[in-house]
Amino acid sequence: MRELVVVWGQLRRNKAAAVAGVALALLVAAALAAPVLAPHDPLEGDLSVRLAPPVWSGGTWAHPLGCDQHGRDVLSRLLHGARVSIFVGLVVVLASAALGTALGLLAGYYGGWCDRVISWLVDTLLAFPYLVFAIGMMAVLGAGLVNIVATLTLKGWVPFCRVVRGDTLVVRTREHVAAAKALGAGDGYILRREILPSVLPSVLVLATLTVATVIIMEASLSFLGLGVQPPTPTWGGMIAEGRNYILNQWWLSTLPGVAIVAVVMSTNLFGEGLREALDPRLHD
Amino acid sequence: MLAALLRRFSRLLWVLAGITVIVFLFLRLAPGDPVELMLGQAGDATEAEVQRLRHEYGLDRPLPVQFLYFVGRAVRGDLGMSITHQRPVSRVIADYLPATAELTLFSLALGLMVALPLGVWAAMKRGSLWDTGGTAVTLLGVSLPGFFLGILLVLLFGMTLEWLPVSGRIDYGVALRPLTGFYLLDSLCTLNWRAFGSAFQHLLLPALAMGATMAALTMRMTRAAMLEALREDYIVFARAKGLSERTVAVRHALRNALIPVVSVVGLQVGALLGGNMVIETVFSWPGLGRLCVEAVHARNYPLVQGIVLLYAVTFVVVNLVTDVLYMVLNPKVRVG
Amino acid sequence: MDALLDVQGLKTHFGSGEHAVRAVDGVDLAVQAGEAMGLVGESGCGKSMFARSLMRLLPPNGRVVAGQARFRGEDLLAKSEAEMCALRGSEIALVLQNPLTSLNPTLRVGVQIGEPLVAHGVARSHRGARGRVLELMRAMHLPSPEEHYRQYPHELSGGMRQRAVIAAALACRPSLLICDEPTTALDVAVQAGILELLREIKDRHGAAILLISHDVAVVNHLCERLAVMYAGRLVETGPTRDVLAAPKHPYTQGLLQCVPRLRTRREMVPISGEVPDPAALPTGCKFHPRCPLVEPRCLDSEPPLAPVGEGRLARCILYEQGRSL
Numbered sequence: 001m002r003e004l005v006v007v008w009g010q011l012r013r014n015k016a017a018a019v020a021g022v023a024l025a026l027l028v029a030a031a032l033a034a035p036v037l038a039p040h041d042p043l044e045g046d047l048s049v050r051l052a053p054p055v056w057s058g059g060t061w062a063h064p065l066g067c068d069q070h071g072r073d074v075l076s077r078l079l080h081g082a083r084v085s086i087f088v089g090l091v092v093v094l095a096s097a098a099l100g101t102a103l104g105l106l107a108g109y110y111g112g113w114c115d116r117v118i119s120w121l122v123d124t125l126l127a128f129p130y131l132v133f134a135i136g137m138m139a140v141l142g143a144g145l146v147n148i149v150a151t152l153t154l155k156g157w158v159p160f161c162r163v164v165r166g167d168t169l170v171v172r173t174r175e176h177v178a179a180a181k182a183l184g185a186g187d188g189y190i191l192r193r194e195i196l197p198s199v200l201p202s203v204l205v206l207a208t209l210t211v212a213t214v215i216i217m218e219a220s221l222s223f224l225g226l227g228v229q230p231p232t233p234t235w236g237g238m239i240a241e242g243r244n245y246i247l248n249q250w251w252l253s254t255l256p257g258v259a260i261v262a263v264v265m266s267t268n269l270f271g272e273g274l275r276e277a278l279d280p281r282l283h284d
Numbered sequence: 285m286l287a288a289l290l291r292r293f294s295r296l297l298w299v300l301a302g303i304t305v306i307v308f309l310f311l312r313l314a315p316g317d318p319v320e321l322m323l324g325q326a327g328d329a330t331e332a333e334v335q336r337l338r339h340e341y342g343l344d345r346p347l348p349v350q351f352l353y354f355v356g357r358a359v360r361g362d363l364g365m366s367i368t369h370q371r372p373v374s375r376v377i378a379d380y381l382p383a384t385a386e387l388t389l390f391s392l393a394l395g396l397m398v399a400l401p402l403g404v405w406a407a408m409k410r411g412s413l414w415d416t417g418g419t420a421v422t423l424l425g426v427s428l429p430g431f432f433l434g435i436l437l438v439l440l441f442g443m444t445l446e447w448l449p450v451s452g453r454i455d456y457g458v459a460l461r462p463l464t465g466f467y468l469l470d471s472l473c474t475l476n477w478r479a480f481g482s483a484f485q486h487l488l489l490p491a492l493a494m495g496a497t498m499a500a501l502t503m504r505m506t507r508a509a510m511l512e513a514l515r516e517d518y519i520v521f522a523r524a525k526g527l528s529e530r531t532v533a534v535r536h537a538l539r540n541a542l543i544p545v546v547s548v549v550g551l552q553v554g555a556l557l558g559g560n561m562v563i564e565t566v567f568s569w570p571g572l573g574r575l576c577v578e579a580v581h582a583r584n585y586p587l588v589q590g591i592v593l594l595y596a597v598t599f600v601v602v603n604l605v606t607d608v609l610y611m612v613l614n615p616k617v618r619v620g
Numbered sequence: 621m622d623a624l625l626d627v628q629g630l631k632t633h634f635g636s637g638e639h640a641v642r643a644v645d646g647v648d649l650a651v652q653a654g655e656a657m658g659l660v661g662e663s664g665c666g667k668s669m670f671a672r673s674l675m676r677l678l679p680p681n682g683r684v685v686a687g688q689a690r691f692r693g694e695d696l697l698a699k700s701e702a703e704m705c706a707l708r709g710s711e712i713a714l715v716l717q718n719p720l721t722s723l724n725p726t727l728r729v730g731v732q733i734g735e736p737l738v739a740h741g742v743a744r745s746h747r748g749a750r751g752r753v754l755e756l757m758r759a760m761h762l763p764s765p766e767e768h769y770r771q772y773p774h775e776l777s778g779g780m781r782q783r784a785v786i787a788a789a790l791a792c793r794p795s796l797l798i799c800d801e802p803t804t805a806l807d808v809a810v811q812a813g814i815l816e817l818l819r820e821i822k823d824r825h826g827a828a829i830l831l832i833s834h835d836v837a838v839v840n841h842l843c844e845r846l847a848v849m850y851a852g853r854l855v856e857t858g859p860t861r862d863v864l865a866a867p868k869h870p871y872t873q874g875l876l877q878c879v880p881r882l883r884t885r886r887e888m889v890p891i892s893g894e895v896p897d898p899a900a901l902p903t904g905c906k907f908h909p910r911c912p913l914v915e916p917r918c919l920d921s922e923p924p925l926a927p928v929g930e931g932r933l934a935r936c937i938l939y940e941q942g943r944s945l
Contacts, residue, residue: 120302121302123295123298124299124302124305127299127302127596127597127599127600128303128306128596129555129557129558129595129596130558131558131559131562132561133592135561135576135577135588136592137310138580139314139579139580139583139588140311140314141313142315216429219431219432220431223431223562223565224561224580225581239431239432243435246435246439246443253439257429257432257435257436261429264426264427265427268423268427
């Protein structure tokens with residue numbers, strides 16, 4: 001608990017990270033509140049306002065960010081698209097972190113065959129570029145929310161495993177672990193109470209930065225038509241749909257992209273701030 | 285060093301084995317019967333023909349045996365038949381490979397040419413406004429999805445300013461004798477300057493979009509490695525000998541900084557290959573990436589997995605090369 | 621006769637404001653041409669930073685805030701970076717403590733020795749410098765110079781590496797050689813060889829040497845004069861023989877009592893307490909918390925360096941009024 005207070009103080013001092021953190025919190029809140037916040041139904045189009053421009057380009061406040069080719073309000077779709085991105089980001093990262101940490105602990109602590117098999121799995125999965133792997137899997141599984149989450153998790157756990165394994169190898173030689181063993185502690189206890197806490201800071205930092213990666217992956221897959229299917233709005237999908245109108249209605253593709261960049265940048269800034277705050281302080 | 289190399293090679297073999305297993309599983313997981321999918325496009329086939337093909341592809345055998353068949357064929361270059369092309373997958377890949385290879389190499393070169401000098405420069409100008417600006421640009425580079433950057437580039441340079449072309453490899457109507465399939469090389473060899481210029485222009489935007497993230501990460505890494513190197517004692521001693529700041533930076537710091545950067549670049553190639561598929565789609569680049577995406581939509585599983593396998597193997601080989609390069613560059617490993 | 625190096629009131633601080641670390645807090649030192657001067661003190665007393673200040677090679681957040689360092693009459697601290705570059709390695713050379721980290725692991729030894737020759741225009745290229753480099757290596761008594769020329773630093777032993785470093789430092793025949801703990805990282809057996817080498821350099825090449833060390837025995841071996849440093853200031857100076865025979869400052873006395881001696885059976889008495897934190901120095905005399913002869917007046921003000929004999933100075937309240945111990 002003490003450490004949390006130190007970290008919090010550290011974070012507050014890093015202005016960029018603090019701003020990013022606040023921005024992220026707002027974005028997540030907006031995404032969660034989308035059904036209430038969005039002025040229109042993202043799926044229903046009013047053809048009379050088809051391709052309406054945003055408010056700064058001659059449009060009305062009824063549709064502040066304009067409408068797409070089906071007359072659907074862009075702002076509403078952006079908000080609902082945020083839900084998909086953030087949901088996928090959080091779930092994939094949580095699952096990947098859990099799986100990766102567990103396997104990393106086992107590999108680092110027990111060594112031997114366990115380590116060799118897990119390391120082989122890690123090396124093999126690392127051989128596939130993330131998006132290539134995702135495309136290959138989605139091709140086979142088919143599009144959809146569950147499939148995306150499963151696919152991205154299947155490769156997402158690997159960095160966590162590597163980091164945790166590395167840290168475990170270091171921590172397991174430390175005195176407090178030897179002391180616990182001497183007192184008769186079982187493996188499970190040691191892993192949970194002696195090693196895991198030392199390893200968590202790295203996991204936390206990696207998790208934050210991975211959210212950014214996952215959001216970009218989801219957007220890329222949606223852009224290629226392999227993600228969550230229309231008519232559910234996704235940022236990547238919106239960019240793809242807007243491509244045909246890029247010349248005159250550039251906002252259709254640009255605004256979702258700006259949203260992605262904003263979220264990813266905030267996540268990266270926050271993650272970097274977290275890393276600085278956690279790094280030398282808790283690692284001795 | 286020989287021992288280290290041998291160990292590296294054996295790891296490579298295990299990883300190749302693992303890749304093959306995964307791709308094989310992908311194929312088996314695909315919905316529908318592989319044989320029926322293959323024959324489906326060719327019209328009706330008799331039950332006997334189906335059975336014959338099943339036997340030929342070993343589909344009536346247990347899974348591990350099927351895997352061995354798969355490996356045996358893959359090693360010989362047989363990756364199955366492309367359903368939509370009705371041609372062997374390996375042939376189709378060979379046709380489209382030069383386009384992707386040229387784009388990837390050009391992208392890598394462009395990215396490194398930008399990232400390395402900027403990284404060194406940012407380290408030398410540490411703390412200044414330039415350095416802060418550089419860090420901001422790096423952050424942006426890492427946060428921009430490749431396909432979105434591609435679309436922005438298309439919008440800006442292709443449609444608004446109309447400076448550069450946004451699709452294809454070369455202008456329609458420019459004749460070029462295909463020797464290697466690498467348009468830049470081919471045009472140089474035949475002294476076809478018009479083709480060279482056209483091919484170069486077509487490469488610029490996609491390469492920029494593809495390499496931006498990689499360049500940003502490499503620049504950040506180079507800066508960090510340089511700062512690390514500049515803190516070392518031998519830098520103080522080098523300065524004490526009266527060497528100029530430039531000599532100290534380039535001959536002493538950079539040599540040591542490049543060693544970790546080499547490893548990072550190897551990993552970055554993976555990011556390049558990943559982005560390649562979306563970039564080729566955005567720019568209608570006639571390469572393997574776009575082909576793969578089209579194949580996915582067409583449920584052309586053999587082609588999809590053949591391309592996935594190729595990308596994975598390429599990445600593994602690239603990492604091997606960078607690891608060997610690392611060993612060679614690091615004198616402590618080379619001789620010690 | 622003007623001193624080759626004449627330092628007055630040198631102050632080097634890290635950081636700024638209240639919590640500035642006063643690494644060097646007002647040092648006056650003179651080194652004559654061809655003379656070997658020792659600078660002695662425990663780790664953390666500021667002697668390394670003193671050397672780096674002279675060369676203007678301080679770490680990023682350190683700066684010289686006061687004083688002058690006249691080399692041949694010209695103030696080093698007032699020179700431009702370009703002028704310093706011209707001086708470094710050609711007129712004034714620096715040898716650092718750890719020869720392994722002083723040399724770039726990715727460059728061959730011979731190239732690194734020849735760099736000053738190329739940088740200062742003595743040789744046109746590394747190839748052109750090779751002859752002189754081999755000569756230097758032989759002068760440093762490095763066996764099989766041709767072989768070692770091609771090797772990398774980690775292939776040489778510690779002693780050989782330090783000889784290579786000294787060779788590089790001497791390449792352009794500097795008139796002042798500053799050695800910062802040149803033997804500390806080496807085995808005892810190898811130390812003697814390096815010290816002999818330094819003596820040879822002094823005698824044969826006439827270079828002045830500023831030898832910085834925490835080891836009094838090392839300084840005794842080579843230097844005619846010595847200065848004792850504590851908490852960023854000098855506390856005693858004088859001819860080596862005289863100072864070691866009859867030290868005047870309590871700190872010097874304490875230092876000498878810590879040194880194990882082979883021939884005399886004497887109790888080793890460590891100085892109580894620890895070297896003060898340069899960011900939080902004691903008031904008055906900096907040594908008073910650890911001084912066995914401390915008086916109440918010692919907390920009030922720091923005494924100046926006062927004469928205590930032929931060419932000797934000591935900073936202690938005992939000598940302020942002409943009293944002696």
